[in-house]
Amino acid sequence: MSTSALQLRSRFRAITDHTVTVLAIVxxxxxxxPLAVIFAELIYKGISSLNLDFFTKVPAPxxxxxxxxxxxxxxxxxxxxxxxxxxxxxxxGSGIYLAEFGRGTKLANTVRFTADVLNGxxxxxxxVTAYALIVAIKYSFHLSNFIFIALAGLIYVISNLLFIxxxxxxxxxxxxxxxxxxxxxxxxxxxxxxxxxGILSLGLLVxxxxxxxxxxxxxxxxxxxxxxxxxxxxxxxxxxALSGGVALGIMMIPTVCRSTEEMLLMVxxxxxxxxxxxxVPNWRSVLSITVKxxxxxxxxxxxxxFARVAGETAPLLFTALGNQFWSTSLNEPIAxxxxxxxxxxxxxxxxxxxxxxxxxxxxxxxxxxxxxLVRWVTSRGVLKGNS
Amino acid sequence: xxxxxPEIRIHQPxxxxxxxxxxxxxxxxxxxxxxxxxxxLARGNSAVTDxxxxxxxxxxxxxxxxxxxxxxxxxxxxxxxxxxQSGLKFFYTASKDPVTGQPVYWDPVNGDFxxxxxxxxxxxxxxxxxxxxxxxxxxxxxxxTEMCPRFLRGPLAFLTELLxxxxxxxxxxxxxxxxxxxxxxxxxxxxxxTLGWTGLFSDDNPTGLGYMAAxxxxxxxxxxxxSSLTREVMTAVPHSQREAVLALGATRWExxxxxxLRNARIGIVxxxxxxxxxxxxxxxxxxxxxxxxxEVHKSLLANGASMASVIANEFAEATSxxxxxxxxxxxxxxFVVTIIVNAIAQVLVxxxxxxTPSQAH
Numbered sequence: 072m073s074t075s076a077l078q079l080r081s082r083f084r085a086i087t088d089h090t091v092t093v094l095a096i097v098x099x100x101x102x103x104x105p106l107a108v109i110f111a112e113l114i115y116k117g118i119s120s121l122n123l124d125f126f127t128k129v130p131a132p133x134x135x136x137x138x139x140x141x142x143x144x145x146x147x148x149x150x151x152x153x154x155x156x157x158x159x160x161x162x163x164g165s166g167i168y169l170a171e172f173g174r175g176t177k178l179a180n181t182v183r184f185t186a187d188v189l190n191g192x193x194x195x196x197x198x199v200t201a202y203a204l205i206v207a208i209k210y211s212f213h214l215s216n217f218i219f220i221a222l223a224g225l226i227y228v229i230s231n232l233l234f235i236x237x238x239x240x241x242x243x244x245x246x247x248x249x250x251x252x253x254x255x256x257x258x259x260x261x262x263x264x265x266x267x268x269g270i271l272s273l274g275l276l277v278x279x280x281x282x283x284x285x286x287x288x289x290x291x292x293x294x295x296x297x298x299x300x301x302x303x304x305x306x307x308x309x310x311x312a313l314s315g316g317v318a319l320g321i322m323m324i325p326t327v328c329r330s331t332e333e334m335l336l337m338v339x340x341x342x343x344x345x346x347x348x349x350x351v352p353n354w355r356s357v358l359s360i361t362v363k364x365x366x367x368x369x370x371x372x373x374x375x376x377f378a379r380v381a382g383e384t385a386p387l388l389f390t391a392l393g394n395q396f397w398s399t400s401l402n403e404p405i406a407x408x409x410x411x412x413x414x415x416x417x418x419x420x421x422x423x424x425x426x427x428x429x430x431x432x433x434x435x436x437x438x439x440x441x442x443x444l445v446r447w448v449t450s451r452g453v454l455k456g457n458s
Numbered sequence: 459x460x461x462x463x464p465e466i467r468i469h470q471p472x473x474x475x476x477x478x479x480x481x482x483x484x485x486x487x488x489x490x491x492x493x494x495x496x497x498x499l500a501r502g503n504s505a506v507t508d509x510x511x512x513x514x515x516x517x518x519x520x521x522x523x524x525x526x527x528x529x530x531x532x533x534x535x536x537x538x539x540x541x542x543q544s545g546l547k548f549f550y551t552a553s554k555d556p557v558t559g560q561p562v563y564w565d566p567v568n569g570d571f572x573x574x575x576x577x578x579x580x581x582x583x584x585x586x587x588x589x590x591x592x593x594x595x596x597x598x599x600x601x602x603t604e605m606c607p608r609f610l611r612g613p614l615a616f617l618t619e620l621l622x623x624x625x626x627x628x629x630x631x632x633x634x635x636x637x638x639x640x641x642x643x644x645x646x647x648x649x650x651x652t653l654g655w656t657g658l659f660s661d662d663n664p665t666g667l668g669y670m671a672a673x674x675x676x677x678x679x680x681x682x683x684x685s686s687l688t689r690e691v692m693t694a695v696p697h698s699q700r701e702a703v704l705a706l707g708a709t710r711w712e713x714x715x716x717x718x719l720r721n722a723r724i725g726i727v728x729x730x731x732x733x734x735x736x737x738x739x740x741x742x743x744x745x746x747x748x749x750x751x752x753e754v755h756k757s758l759l760a761n762g763a764s765m766a767s768v769i770a771n772e773f774a775e776a777t778s779x780x781x782x783x784x785x786x787x788x789x790x791x792x793f794v795v796t797i798i799v800n801a802i803a804q805v806l807v808x809x810x811x812x813x814t815p816s817q818a819h
Contacts, residue, residue, distance in 0.1 A: 088709040095605055098597025099614065102685070105678045106621050109632045164518025172512055173519070182519045184804060189526060191732070191800035192793060193739025195766045196529065199773070199789040203532040310774075321525055328522065352504030354511035375623075382625020385741035385766070389774040409627045409742075416631045416746065424635070431628045442623045446616060 110435075117432025120425040125433075130395055130411070136422045140430050142397050146312070146406035147381065149399055150391060153316030154380055158323025159373050163362075165324070166331025166369075171357050183332070186325040194322060198386030201318035206390060209308025215301040230286040239264045292401035312398075312405035315391030319383060323376045330372025334365040371445040378441035382434055384409040408434055529793065537787035539780055540571065548787060549573050564752035564768075566777065571784040573791065575752045579669065579762035580792075583744060584737040586673025586758065591681045592730055598681075599688035604714050615689070622682035630746035633675040638747060641674075642666025646759050660757035667749040669758045675743045680733040687732060687807060691725030692718055694811045728806025735799040739792060741766040765792050 124139045131138030165182065173179030214222065242264060292313050294305045306313060338361050346356035362369065384407075387393075392404040393414060399405075408430055415427035540548060552561040552572035563575045602614055642665065649670075650661040695718050703717035719726070749761025750771055763771075765788050776782040 084709050084712070088711040091600075091711040091714075092605060095597045095601035098594045099601045101594055102598050102621070102681055103614070103617055106617055106624075108636070109624065109628070112632060112636060113628070161518045161521055164515050165522055168512075168515035168519040172515060179519070182522055184801075185522050185526060187804050188797055188800045189522060191735045191739070191803075192529070192796055193741060193766055195739070195741045195769050196533070196789050196793045196796075199536075199769065199786055200529045200532045202773070203536045203786070204528070207536070324522060324525065328519075353508045354504070357511070378623060379625075382627060384625070384627045385770055388770055392774065409625060412627050412631060413742065413746075416627075416634055427631060431631050434625065435628060438623050438625065439620065442620055446619070 113428065113432050113435055116425065116428035120429040121432065125426070125429055129397060130426075131422075134420060138426075140406075140408065140411055140426065140433075142394065143406040143408045143411040143430070144433070145397075145399065146391070146394065147408040149312055149401070149405060150315050150319060150387070150407055151377060151381055153312065153401065154319035154323055155373070155377060157317065157320025158376065158380075159327055162324045162327025162373075162376070163331050163369060165328040166335065167357060167362065169328070169332040170335035171361065183329070186328050190325040190329070193385070194318075194383050195385040195388075197318045197322050198388060198390055201314045201321070201386060201390045205307040205314035205317060206310055207308075209305055211303055211305030211308075213301060213303045219302040219304075226289055227286050230289075235264065235267070288401065291399065294402055306402060310390065310392035310404045311402050312391055313401045315387045315405065315407070316401070318386035318390050319380045322383065322386070323380055326376035326379060327373055330375065331365075331369050334368030334372060335361060337368070338364045367448045371441075371448045374441040375445050378438040381437060382409055384413050388413075533786055533790040533793055537783050537790050539783035540787045541783075543569075543780065544571065548784070549577065549791070561754075563754070566772070566781045569778060569780050571781070573765070573784075573788055575754050576763055576765040576768050576788055577791075578754050579672075579748060580738055580764040580766070582669045582758070582762070583672040583676055583748065583764055584734055586669060587676035587680055587737045588730065588734060590674060590677035591684055591733060594677075595681050595684035595729075595733070596688055596726065598685040599692055600714055600718075602685075602689055603692045604710065604718065615686075618682045618685055621678070622686070626679065626740060626742040629675055629679055630743035633671060633743060633747045637675060638666040638671055640666075641671055646670070649759065657756055658758050660755075660759055663749075663757075663760050665749065665761070667747050668761050669748065669755075671747040672744045672762075672764070673758075675747055676737045676740055679740060679743060680736050683736055684729045684733040687729035688722070688726050691722045691729065691807065691810050694725070695721045722810060725807050725810030728803045728810070731799055731806065732803035735796050735803060738799065739766055739796050741770050745770045765789075 124137060125141075126139060126144065127141050128137070128139035129142045130140065165186070169179050169183055173182070292306055296303050296305075342364055343356060343361055346360040347353070351360070387407050387410050391407055391410065393410040394404045394406040412427045412430045412434070415423040415430070418424060418427070548571065552563045552574055553570055554560070555562050561572075562570055563572045565571070598618065602611060602618075606614065646659070646663075646666060647661065649659040653659050654661070699717045699721055700713055703713045708716065744764050745767040748764055748767050750763050750767060751761040752763050752768065753761070755762060769785050769789055769792075773782065773785050776785060
């Protein structure tokens with residue numbers, strides 16, 4: 072009697088075990104299914120409306136067929152560039168602090184905790200903040216003629232020098248990697264380039280030609296109005312690409328910070344000690360040894376943050392606002408891919424809905440590439456999980 | 459020669475050993491600096507640059523505090539107008555229509571605002587999503603950590619990761635064109651027919667939008683977050699625990715239940731709360747499917763609105779300052795709630811995963 076009860080019980084236990092196994096498999100299938108369905112739908116509906124026009128034309132007016140999302144793609148690129156400019160340096164900097172200077176300290180733990188919490192703050196709240204900070208308030212200041220010209224000239228020259236300085240550095244780098252050149256050739260080439268930079272910079276200023284990226288960036292971010300007393304400069308006070316970029320940039324910081332920290336923690340201590348043992352100053356050792364060793368991981372971490380921000384719509388709704396026309400100015404509303412998808416998704420026109428699917432396909436392609444890269448890089452090489 | 463070239467540092471020491479014995483013979487002589495030391499002295503002290511570098515990095519780290527403070531300040535500052543108007547009542551009372559006696563929740567024209575329908579909508583859709591997502595997420599985590607053949611583990615984990623990387627807007631797009639028609643045609647009528655007597659499922663909403671659609675799409679979105687964290691927590695449980703339970707003759711499920719889930723439960727709760735935090739703040743997908751009507755309905759199939767969706771919908775077109783300030787106050791409430799929820803979740807997940815490396819080995 073007791074044996075059969077025991078048998079019954081072990082039968083029951085075996086059945087429960089099998090049931091749970093089946094349930095777990097079903098759960099996994101149920102989770103993977105939406106992914107498969109979404110991808111199938113995206114590819115099926117998106118491919119059919121992807122054509123050359125999609126990448127080269129601006130949206131057609133309401134109700135007309137044709138047109139594309141070229142302005143939204145460029146707008147997204149502008150917004151993402153701006154947000155990377157804000158988010159990546161600060162994120163990497165704070166990641167370096169957490170991993171290299173503040174290991175185990177109370178301050179670092181608090182920063183890490185705050186970054187994690189900030190990561191969970193809804194994106195729409197970031198949008199409201201950027202709105203309150205830049206869209207709601209107009210920052211304007213007045214400059215007399217002389218100061219304005221001096222300041223503009225200064226920014227112009229500095230941005231040119233920066234631009235050409237980077238050029239020189241890259242040429243020097245190229246020369247250095249070709250070992251047969253002696254150092255004097257490098258110096259001569261550098262001097263020629265630097266001289267050319269100075270002449271070019273001043274020459275461009277005299278000719279009133281547009282400057283390099285940094286200058287155009289400053290110029291396109293600020294409203295400049297000339298009046299009888301001089302110039303008044305202003306930014307903010309209305310929907311603008313700048314506010315959208317700030318909102319996205321703030322969102323990038325915690326992600327970049329945490330992934331940088333994680334990657335730096337994977338770098339073996341021996342590498343740091345070797346650098347310090349050779350008398351390399353600490354800052355140099357951090358930048359050109361530790362960070363360089365971890366750079367594949369850091370770059371992919373940045374790409375992950377980039378991909379996450381690329382799909383963000385909520386914070387752009389009332390900062391960048393969207394734009395049906397071409398615009399690259401930072402001081403005006405700008406179109407963005409996710410915003411355009413949102414507008415088209417609720418459109419009554421079949422053509423615009425197809426456009427939304429195509430836009431979604433482009434967006435998801437970008438993100439899948441980024442995520443796959445992250446996975447590929449973190450699963451091999453120096454950074455292979457030895458933490 | 460260019461003294462900054464790195465080769466010099468390496469070659470110079472080889473020419474250096476000669477002077478050392480001489481100085482040992484004549485101790486009275488003024489000690490000659492070694493080549494390395496002279497080189498270092500000539501280069502100057504790097505303490506200043508090191509310090510500047512450290513301070514710069516510290517400033518970057520501190521900027522994270524600054525951002526949180528800035529967000530809090532801006533939200534509080536911009537919601538003052540509505541706070542002065544209705545105070546805390548904004549969150550729990552609504553004025554009544556004098557004619558019909560029905561509550562008026564949200565009337566931008568007359569400047570009559572109450573956050574009730576949005577708080578209700580957010581809570582209903584989030585809890586619905588947890589209801590769907592939690593069992594599935596734990597199932598996936600169990601499958602991936604305990605049952606899955608090794609060759610499938612990587613790809614499946616990658617797929618769930620991918621699910622987390624899809625932007626909200628694409629979920630919304632898919633929900634509008636695939637999920638909502640599905641609900642409208644099949645699921646909602648079925649729910650009404652079988653469970654209509656509970657009052658939770660009505661058939662007066664022919665659109666297919668509503669709390670239910672929002673809950674389902676939110677569930678799909680928070681699933682990967684919960685399952686990947688649960689997986690992390692479960693892998694952190696030491697193998698000795700599993701082996702001990704198995705050695706007592708337990709089946710695999712009993713091993714998972716007693717050896718793994720019991721040890722990981724705090725972390726799993728943390729993962730669920732983190733998922734809840736995501737669900738509370740999720741904006742675009744919810745905005746696209748919840749229906750956007752500021753009303754309170756008992757039926758899960760009715761149109762509603764959530765805190766994030768009302769901000770997304772109305773903020774850009776808010777006409778009066780009071781309207782905008784009411785929206786900012788909803789944003790403030792969302793901010794405070796998500797910060798609290800996330801902080802709790804972080805602490806719980808840390809409590810489980812932090813001490814593990816020392817336990818495991």
